[in-house]
Amino acid sequence: MSKIVTLGEIMLRLSTPLHKRFIQSEQFNATYAGAEANVAVSLANYGYDAYFVSKVPNNLIGKSAINQLRQYGVNTDYVSNGGDRLGVYYLETGASMRPSKVIYDRAHSSFSKATIDDFDFDEIFKDCTWFHFSGITPALSDSVAKLTERALQKAKAMDITVSVDLNYRKALWTREKAQKTMIPLMQYVDVCIGNEEDIKDVLGYTPKDTDITQAKIDIDGYKDVFKTICEAFDFRYVVSTLRESYSASDNGWRALLYDGESFYTSKKYDIRIVDRVGGGDSFTAGLIHGLLTKDTQDALEFAVAASALKHTIHGDFNLVSEEEVNALVNGDASGRVKR
Amino acid sequence: MSKIVTLGEIMLRLSTPLHKRFIQSEQFNATYAGAEANVAVSLANYGYDAYFVSKVPNNLIGKSAINQLRQYGVNTDYVSNGGDRLGVYYLETGASMRPSKVIYDRAHSSFSKATIDDFDFDEIFKDCTWFHFSGITPALSDSVAKLTERALQKAKAMDITVSVDLNYRKALWTREKAQKTMIPLMQYVDVCIGNEEDIKDVLGYTPKDTDITQAKIDIDGYKDVFKTICEAFDFRYVVSTLRESYSASDNGWRALLYDGESFYTSKKYDIRIVDRVGGGDSFTAGLIHGLLTKDTQDALEFAVAASALKHTIHGDFNLVSEEEVNALVNGDASGRVKR
Amino acid sequence: MSKIVTLGEIMLRLSTPLHKRFIQSEQFNATYAGAEANVAVSLANYGYDAYFVSKVPNNLIGKSAINQLRQYGVNTDYVSNGGDRLGVYYLETGASMRPSKVIYDRAHSSFSKATIDDFDFDEIFKDCTWFHFSGITPALSDSVAKLTERALQKAKAMDITVSVDLNYRKALWTREKAQKTMIPLMQYVDVCIGNEEDIKDVLGYTPKDTDITQAKIDIDGYKDVFKTICEAFDFRYVVSTLRESYSASDNGWRALLYDGESFYTSKKYDIRIVDRVGGGDSFTAGLIHGLLTKDTQDALEFAVAASALKHTIHGDFNLVSEEEVNALVNGDASGRVKR
Amino acid sequence: MSKIVTLGEIMLRLSTPLHKRFIQSEQFNATYAGAEANVAVSLANYGYDAYFVSKVPNNLIGKSAINQLRQYGVNTDYVSNGGDRLGVYYLETGASMRPSKVIYDRAHSSFSKATIDDFDFDEIFKDCTWFHFSGITPALSDSVAKLTERALQKAKAMDITVSVDLNYRKALWTREKAQKTMIPLMQYVDVCIGNEEDIKDVLGYTPKDTDITQAKIDIDGYKDVFKTICEAFDFRYVVSTLRESYSASDNGWRALLYDGESFYTSKKYDIRIVDRVGGGDSFTAGLIHGLLTKDTQDALEFAVAASALKHTIHGDFNLVSEEEVNALVNGDASGRVKR
């Protein structure tokens, strides 16, 4: 199938065993994760020739990250080796009214020190049909921001569809820095994914007030800002998931898409959560697959169903097949045993 | 207490640790399970002299299956040794809208190759008051189907009550084969347990349409088909559990019984699921105990409460005591800590 | 911050891994717990100089109990060494309609054999502002009952605020013995914490009937009995949590306080339970902190929020910070990931 | 096969995961063990109708102990129910020069409170050919000492062979008490098993000095004391294992037997230890089987090989078959993979 490229950082994810707090945990589960790597794994599951482009240290922790991507079928041929360390993120899984906690320890990572010389984008983008990155990537360092811009220029020149997940991370940069860096990159973007906060933080546009600590979402507020940024940046699609956070254990989940003409709303799922980290990335991957193979409404439904399933799976990666997503899209949410 | 005999296959159950997918699991929890073995364990818990009759390979995996039955008080004196292998079933536990998955690897098992010569039913049925089997047993092979018929003839001749759980398994045989084999066996059966699908697949009778992937059940459709088969096969009781599959995590659970004259409906439980495999078998065992010691409505309530509790217990076996089931029947579903 | 002293027993808690039944468990998780020790840990988390006073055997099991308290910042300088054994309690975690089970094996423990000579209360209460004990402590033995009385006399003489959690344990003594012992101690108590059953069993006052196996609570019945005992024993505050036990997995949780003049009711939380043991103790600790630093309504809200969070944490100890409790008090129950 | 009865206490064994110290362990492995229970399991493995006679509390910990015995084929029909608690022993597995540590918490157990009325020895000894007990049993309490004497009288009257493992436990009684109790019981004993210390502590006879903290054993010293006690108590056999403790990880292992006429010495094994607790009990069981079916030298070799294998198995129980012991007796200690 067709080749898709993602560019970003992969980290070691150290999570406490189910619901344990950091200060009582004598063990960490070790997986590897990162926004764009997560997207690549999903796309490999759907049968794409999915490439993850990054840089990892030349040690066995870096090797393990690559191995885990290979295990799930991601092509890692363009991952560069070098630098000092693999970034780490610590995850404590919440429950009920206790939120999950993430502690980032990703500064000084190999990828944050990467430069344009680490990658040959002519080679990387050869025969590629889609390129995806998130707002985390340019936030890592000025050097990586430059690298991202170069990749985007190259992609545009090679007529590759580009998607971005705005994904604002306040631990990485200020809103000012984010806007100064990201807004100029929007000219290369076809599909812009971002929730209310991201759009405000990264692009500087504010939807009508939605108190995100409440389980209520004001879709009309969304529509205004979607229209506005769609025109401002000439996006083909503006898309957002709409999470209703009833608690750390239960969420509502659906999505909204604007194609410059109409708004599309998906079915809503009420989810009992196993692991919600990576939910947004699984949506992005489902959307890419949907937009490449289905009409708009079906694409959105596929993306939402895929990411609803992600919430039931340990780790950042969405280990589901296209067939499983389709079963849910087609209405079987009964959870009956498949024999 | 009185002696009850069950006949069937026991397998090694290899389940992924809670909610892990097969492709991410480095460990399997190993227990031993099978429809009739599960029934026998429940009956031993209720104080019966419960026998499980089967054949296992003469190796340490077969030995482990026997040991686990002995641990829970089942008498394994009539389990034959020999043949090539113990069947295996792999189980991946679902969550929310992701269904659990079962992969069977049971072909060529020792029990599927068993013959009439492996068992002395005169000895086995001595002093026995009840015999139970499921539709899985004759589905295993023609040889086991014959063996089952022989056991039923012997049981009838010795005036033993016989129950069957229709339990259609499409992986084992076609509907045509199932009906051709099972219908002639129904003459020996006193208590017939089977849900809407089983009755259609195994006996060829169709209830009014119930979409089992939905969480809605049409009890009237059930009543028609219950009456019809009760007359057709002269059953003393026709019984079915009624599962409402809201999701892989939450189910509604109750049951319906017809005794040739009246319909009995049980209380309904809304269950937060820990492990639902073996739920039907725990219902059967509760029903046998109920019918042997209580009036009809109480029997049904005991069976439903017992099997509701099963959904909260890891493994196929329903490790609860009669006293615990009675506490639930008597209305304490509060889950308050017992000190 | 100020010094708070608690007096009681600490036990080894042996719990089966999540939801396993005792008879299927090959491992126990080992933590250390006890009503007053649990309170001390919470208070240390809120920054108090929290002391736990007790007696443990001079072996490595006793040492481990002390070490676990030190780990969470409790001062154990006044824990005496000697006697024969550390008490044990076995815990099986329930689910849905299956209740959790506790088996106590605490008789003959080192602390139950402790005498007045084991402790120097002049030293212990130096600079102390609050003393807390539960009804479990005097129930352990006549010797410990005497010890408790001595502590209370000393505390009163030194003008220390005293709180009690009535905590009736039928496995330890009869109601008659409880009332005979506890009622004379009430003269030293400022803050009396106890639910409907405790007040009836320990103080002999009966609220209007509340069927505690139902998920319904009659607050008016509470109010009568609160007023009555507040006058009878001249308490400054009478307080109780109000648990609605929907099932072993889901509870409603709020609290009621009477200060001799007005009643205060807290917000109510619906909790998805991870581990409910220690819930009451975490409420007590939250209340102590609240009454020391906030007005009455805020004190109650802090206590209820703190103890709601406890239900999401493994083990008896409430491992949350004041900041986390405040976030919940201030309305963020959304469980959104904190990055 | 023939019926063998053992009488003693079974405890919950709580061991730290491999080599962890008590103070760093958050989990305990839970198995059930006791000198005579261990012997019974071995005998069941060799095909005997092995009975374990004891008393356990009527709770799920007591039930779990029984279940584990049943799992390995021991008949528990004569285990009485009642009393307060199951004894506990904590085990920390040593390594190299760090010794394993055992902390007993067995006082006040159900069995220590058992009386003659708990058991019907006429029934128990019906068709029995061998009765075994250890010096731990009468040490538990005066009541159990009386019970043991009654059992021995009955066994002698019914012409049953009796073996004892002297097994002195200084935590349970003084040497004086041990000798006063045990010496009168020796008249019923046919086979006396005991190492140098046991003989000194329990019977009051001292072999020539052997410093048991050294890895050197003086067999001549043994011979003197064996002859002396064999005559003094008219034993048929006096037997001892000879352990050379190089370290907690490596031991030498062989045995010495005196039949009143000759001395028999076994082959010596150098063992890499997995778990040495229960080694002596597995020797006793092997010896009983050997003396019942083989000539004296072969009996001793079987016992030593069986117990050498025990050291490679987790838990107190020696989970090996007769066939596996014979393979080692016949010289295959190569450890080559059996396919």
Next chain:
Amino acid sequence: MSKIVTLGEIMLRLSTPLHKRFIQSEQFNATYAGAEANVAVSLANYGYDAYFVSKVPNNLIGKSAINQLRQYGVNTDYVSNGGDRLGVYYLETGASMRPSKVIYDRAHSSFSKATIDDFDFDEIFKDCTWFHFSGITPALSDSVAKLTERALQKAKAMDITVSVDLNYRKALWTREKAQKTMIPLMQYVDVCIGNEEDIKDVLGYTPKDTDITQAKIDIDGYKDVFKTICEAFDFRYVVSTLRESYSASDNGWRALLYDGESFYTSKKYDIRIVDRVGGGDSFTAGLIHGLLTKDTQDALEFAVAASALKHTIHGDFNLVSEEEVNALVNGDASGRVKR
């Protein structure tokens, strides 16, 4: 680097946690293994473009086997999908004088039913420099034996070096069947690897008697039979590892090679064993790499060092790098910490 192809079966390996016996294990560690798959993983570690050719069922167990190979860099593009099941092997790890046990449950596997039509050897062998198979492959079924012959003919026609590991498995076929099948295949073989037993069982040539249950090896006996078969089948190299089985925990390990002119003996390693299964396969892979890149003595030393290291690694796969093997070849067996 150059392309190497191996052909064989991959199984699910279910091993008990370290040293547990089957009958006491509630969990199995799940890895995937097979003689030729093991070789392929090693070769991928050394940088080769290593292909494993096989057939696995089209379910998630088959998928997991492929994923694990991909994780370690093996190319699985030519693995066919279909058939009924993935074979299973159960492994119990021995210790000291207790041997490890393997129970095979591999009959009726997908690969055993594979036919010539499942593979396109022209494509598979394109640009290939070496082809490896073991005697297990043709033993699986007549159909697979034919398939193997076809592969060998093709390989010879394409001038590819061929190695075989004779690997006699008595559970799969008789010596007669083995010799009848394997001897005709020897004409295609350049490098023949096999120990004394294999050569006798598979090729019918007997070395001077070596009692392999003893820890003694008669090298002269080996030399005779090596010369004989080297001439008989015109092998370029005849090679064998020489295992001295002191116990299940400690082995001696070295190797012997004959190139038609001279004998080469390697350095000998005394190994403390973690997991010895796959030791032979890691030797084969080391030898292939050695013969492709080094002179004969160095090739043999590399193979022996590589496989010595395998014994310290869990699972069948030899997860070591060329650099690590070279460090051992160069004399650093000190095990000092590498920082």
Next chain:
Amino acid sequence: MSKIVTLGEIMLRLSTPLHKRFIQSEQFNATYAGAEANVAVSLANYGYDAYFVSKVPNNLIGKSAINQLRQYGVNTDYVSNGGDRLGVYYLETGASMRPSKVIYDRAHSSFSKATIDDFDFDEIFKDCTWFHFSGITPALSDSVAKLTERALQKAKAMDITVSVDLNYRKALWTREKAQKTMIPLMQYVDVCIGNEEDIKDVLGYTPKDTDITQAKIDIDGYKDVFKTICEAFDFRYVVSTLRESYSASDNGWRALLYDGESFYTSKKYDIRIVDRVGGGDSFTAGLIHGLLTKDTQDALEFAVAASALKHTIHGDFNLVSEEEVNALVNGDASGRVKR
């Protein structure tokens, strides 16, 4: 007892479960460790008022490090809070000829950024009798090197005994930098601990050649260099452990001390290794305790026995009591079970 202060970095230690390689590990055991923290834990075990002085980030990973120190009785009152991250070290435990591997990820840690302003050494050294640091501390950064110098000046001024463990870490600095920094600090040192390599790398003095990858040690070479540096820097004691690395599983272990007049050699232990990391630190702590309470030979024997025991314990901390060390010093290395 008397107050001892250590100054250094504490890291999160992420170790693979026993003997697993990094690339096959899905879990890490999480403990906290650092050369000086390890020393402090040992000293707390021996009853000292042991202080660890450091700086950790103000997050829950930093909190966990402090909590673990408190658990084992170390006083953490002078640990400063702030900075970005806790350093991490990854550990893969070797076996036999496969070495253990350490990957450091400690750059940019909170402590490496600490300055003199973070600590009040007047307060810290009040009533202190001994100050210990290792060569790792000044290697972390220029700022920490300055801080160390300040601490040493203060300690000298307050007449506190000072010990150093030279501990050269090539990953942290060059030999040139090490010598330039460390040599000026030696004027404050009373007790210098360092093996052959450390003395060469840090102080620039070379003993006669000892190939440390071999299991052979040239004591005479040591003596020369000890005399030389003892005079050069006016040390009171120069001490080194002498490790003979037979393999990753077995080591020889003893020590050499020079007091300016005589050489003292300890008993030698042959150790079966569980976890050797922290061995040197446990020696240092044993030596400090020895020199404070015993004559020179006994001090050395205590230090060697203590650190021999460390090798049998998981984690960096030496969790043994003075009593346990004395038992080994007094000759009981038999590993017999302590009941």
